[in-house]
Amino acid sequence: MSLVLLRPHILTFKNRLFPPDGSKQHLQRDLLLLFVAFLVMGCIFFILTFTMKKLEHDPLFRTFVPSKIIELMSYAFFILLLLSNTIAAIGGIFSSESMNLALAAPVSNFRLYCAKVIEILFETTSMLLVFVLPTALAYRYCLEVKDGFLIAGTLCLIPFVLIPVGLGIAFATIVVRIVALVWRRGVILLVVICGASAWVITELVQFLTYIKVQRGGTQALVQMIGFFDNPNPTWLPSRWLADILSSFLGPTLEDPLLKVGLLVSAAVGSLALGYLSFDADLLGARGAALALGRGRKHRSDRREGNDPLRGVLETVYHMIPIE
Numbered sequence: 001m002s003l004v005l006l007r008p009h010i011l012t013f014k015n016r017l018f019p020p021d022g023s024k025q026h027l028q029r030d031l032l033l034l035f036v037a038f039l040v041m042g043c044i045f046f047i048l049t050f051t052m053k054k055l056e057h058d059p060l061f062r063t064f065v066p067s068k069i070i071e072l073m074s075y076a077f078f079i080l081l082l083l084s085n086t087i088a089a090i091g092g093i094f095s096s097e098s099m100n101l102a103l104a105a106p107v108s109n110f111r112l113y114c115a116k117v118i119e120i121l122f123e124t125t126s127m128l129l130v131f132v133l134p135t136a137l138a139y140r141y142c143l144e145v146k147d148g149f150l151i152a153g154t155l156c157l158i159p160f161v162l163i164p165v166g167l168g169i170a171f172a173t174i175v176v177r178i179v180a181l182v183w184r185r186g187v188i189l190l191v192v193i194c195g196a197s198a199w200v201i202t203e204l205v206q207f208l209t210y211i212k213v214q215r216g217g218t219q220a221l222v223q224m225i226g227f228f229d230n231p232n233p234t235w236l237p238s239r240w241l242a243d244i245l246s247s248f249l250g251p252t253l254e255d256p257l258l259k260v261g262l263l264v265s266a267a268v269g270s271l272a273l274g275y276l277s278f279d280a281d282l283l284g285a286r287g288a289a290l291a292l293g294r295g296r297k298h299r300s301d302r303r304e305g306n307d308p309l310r311g312v313l314e315t316v317y318h319m320i321p322i323e
Contacts, residue, residue, distance in 0.1 A: 037130050045134035052142040066143060066249055071242035073135065074160075077128055078238040081161060084124040085168025086175065092120060093169070093278075094176045094286045109279045116278075117165050117271070125161050132157070139249075149248040156260065159267035160241050166270030170277040177281065237266055 055061040093099060093116055102112055136153055139145055233239065240259040247256040 041130055041134040044131060045138050048135060048138035049142055052138065056142065063250065066139065067242070067246040069135075070245050071239065073131070074238035074241045074245075075236065077131070078160070078164065078236065081124060081128065081164035082167060082171075085120055085164045086171045088120045088123050089116075089169045089172035090176060092116060092123075093282075094172065099286065103283075109282065110275065113169075113275050113278045116169070117162075117274075120168070121161065121165055124164075128157075128161065143249065146248040149245070152248065153245055156241055156244050156263060159263040160237055162267040163237050163263075163270045166267075166272070166274030169274035170270075173277040173281050176286075177284070237263060240266075 052061075052066075055065070102115075132153075136150055140150060240262050244256045244259050244263075
């Protein structure tokens with residue numbers, strides 16, 4: 001039944017590959033996006049390969065930097081996936097008009113939840129592959145990693161990307177409920193952006209004053225990466241994934257099987273938490289989101305007639321050749 005709910009997306013993908021009218025407009029855009037994606041992947045691969053080849057004879061680099069790069073990447077992508085999954089859940093579940101048909105169909109909330117998990121998963125993990133795949137190939141090409149590095153990384157990425165999906169749906173339910181109650185013309189969003197910007201600027205200033213330029217490039221790189229060691233505590237899934245993959249780079253004192261168990265159990269728990277929030281407050285949160293959207297649309301329609309900036313932005317937007 002979940003495949004029935006995903007059938008519109010499957011047909012959309014099929015029509016983009018083989019358009020019924022023979023138009024090649026979407027094909028040209030898709031090829032352009034694929035070209036940009038492969039270009040980014042190639043740049044990442046060659047930059048990492050060049051850097052690791054230049055510093056491969058430095059013992060400090062080989063024992064410290066590769067594992068820290070994995071740790072920083074896993075931490076950054078976990079935060080990005082958590083944010084993107086939350087936004088995708090708000091748009092695809094609580095604000096999507098197509099959900100009316102799904103709610104009217106004789107489908108249980110569990111099957112509807114499974115379909116939405118698959119849909120959100122495909123929407124938010126494409127960028128992860130663009131960065132992770134060339135990095136893994138560069139490590140396999142330049143470093144003496146143990147056998148099974150690519151296979152273990154692929155298997156561990158499955159629970160790693162499932163954790164933000166479940167948490168994102170749970171967070172989306174909470175955010176929609178709170179925002180619908182206290183939203184006042186974007187005040188919350190403005191406060192969050194200003195606070196986050198102030199924090200980033202403060203951390204950046206401290207970071208620039210902390211880093212000291214030295215002759216040894218490896219030592220400066222180690223000092224720079226070490227600055228980010230604290231934001232990735234041991235209780236985050238990104239740390240577990242980094243420890244598992246780092247065990248293939250050299251000897252380690254920790255048991256990677258324990259971290260595998262933590263990843264799998266956290267994935268199951270986050271999906272269960274997402275389903276509980278989805279099942280308990282789907283209609284309430286969706287009603288609040290639609291009511292908020294109608295109110296904002298009504299205010300926007302009243303201002304649309306005398307808003308020249310909106311007309312300029314829409315004209316520029318429609319001139320962009322990529323959707």
